[in-house]
Amino acid sequence: MSAPGIVVVGLRKRYGATLALDGMSFTVRPGVVTGLVGPNGAGKSTTMRVILGLDAVDEGTALIEGKPYHGLRHPLNHVGSLLDAAALHPGRSGRNHLLWLAHAQGLAARRVDQVIEQVGLTPAARRKAGGYSLGMRQRLGIAAALLGDPPIIMLDEPFNGMDPDGIIWMRRFLRSLAAQGRAVLVSSHLMSEVQETADHLVVVGRGKAVADADIADLIAAASQNRLALRTTAGTHAMRVLAHAGASVAATGRDTITVAGLPAERIVTLLSQSAVPFSEVSAHRATLEDVYLELTGRAVEFRAATPTEVSQ
Numbered sequence: 531m532s533a534p535g536i537v538v539v540g541l542r543k544r545y546g547a548t549l550a551l552d553g554m555s556f557t558v559r560p561g562v563v564t565g566l567v568g569p570n571g572a573g574k575s576t577t578m579r580v581i582l583g584l585d586a587v588d589e590g591t592a593l594i595e596g597k598p599y600h601g602l603r604h605p606l607n608h609v610g611s612l613l614d615a616a617a618l619h620p621g622r623s624g625r626n627h628l629l630w631l632a633h634a635q636g637l638a639a640r641r642v643d644q645v646i647e648q649v650g651l652t653p654a655a656r657r658k659a660g661g662y663s664l665g666m667r668q669r670l671g672i673a674a675a676l677l678g679d680p681p682i683i684m685l686d687e688p689f690n691g692m693d694p695d696g697i698i699w700m701r702r703f704l705r706s707l708a709a710q711g712r713a714v715l716v717s718s719h720l721m722s723e724v725q726e727t728a729d730h731l732v733v734v735g736r737g738k739a740v741a742d743a744d745i746a747d748l749i750a751a752a753s754q755n756r757l758a759l760r761t762t763a764g765t766h767a768m769r770v771l772a773h774a775g776a777s778v779a780a781t782g783r784d785t786i787t788v789a790g791l792p793a794e795r796i797v798t799l800l801s802q803s804a805v806p807f808s809e810v811s812a813h814r815a816t817l818e819d820v821y822l823e824l825t826g827r828a829v830e831f832r833a834a835t836p837t838e839v840s841q
């Protein structure tokens with residue numbers, strides 16, 4: 531039996547002076563939503579295009595169920611994708627757009643109505659797609675990706691342009707696809723968009739995966755040996771604990787995260803220095819913490835700070 535899901539190994543791709551992919555490797559398993567997360571320009575879209583055979587690489591392999599995309603006899607029965615929701619004929623109705631795609635794949639109109647129903651586009655199916663909101667276009671794009679009933683679905687930034695209802699719908703929908711046993715790969719530059727949806731995370735920075743792990747494991751690793759301290763005297767507390775050799779970071783209005791000292795020692799030090807505090811507890815890292823830690827050194831394009839903008 532061929533390997534299920536997607537296996538990406540050592541992708542390297544250069545565009546002129548830009549090294550877009552620099553040893554990208556990860557796997558996407560069936561029955562799981564995998565989030566491909568990283569800052570703008572990290573290489574997410576390029577990786578997806580390479581998997582779909584739309585871009586050639588200088589080195590490395592990307593296999594779908596054990597084969598390169600071009601080696602699949604009926605690729606749309608293996609992988610469905612949505613890379614650009616804007617790519618449709620504006621004068622055609624959503625249904626006609628899908629009928630046209632279905633015809634090219636030898637599928638019956640009945641299949642079109644099934645996928646329209648599945649993505650909740652039935653009320654708008656006979657309207658011109660040019661008048662669709664971006665969220666409706668995303669649904670139409672997903673319907674197109676599902677036409678061949680593929681075991682693998684890849685979506686590039688599917689949350690873009692969606693309103694809160696649309697985001698909730700998308701999360702549930704992606705989970706339901708995984709629950710049906712499909713391998714689902716979803717890219718996003720916002721961790722908050724995938725954290726409610728994905729079970730597994732591939733964090734990308736500067737053309738390579740800087741993490742490829744289950745979310746629960748990432749959070750457990752980032753939480754290890756860290757304590758959360760609740761205090762209204764943050765600056766004082768940080769000075770005292772840093773002086774004693776701890777790594778400290780302000781993580782909330784009244785919260786400090788401390789690593790490198792046991793809880794009893796923290797309590798003693800703070801008491802000796804008369805620093806008021808109300809709680810010392812095990813720190814539970816958020817996915818946002820994990821992401822910042824992993825991409826901190828890998829971010830290529832940082833948002834300009836207000837001072838940089840004003841200069």
Ligand SMILES: Nc1ncnc2c1ncn2[C@@H]1O[C@H](COP(=O)(O)OP(=O)(O)OP(=O)(O)O)[C@@H](O)[C@H]1O
Pocket residue numbers: 545548549550568569570571572573574575576577719
């Ligand atoms: N066709 C191209 N020609 C030249 N450079 C490219 C091309 N496509 C991508 N790049 C560059 O390759 C790098 C990776 O781009 P890519 O679009 O894969 O990143 P991304 O993580 O998807 O980011 P975004 O969310 O901004 O799309 C970037 O530096 C980008 O400018």
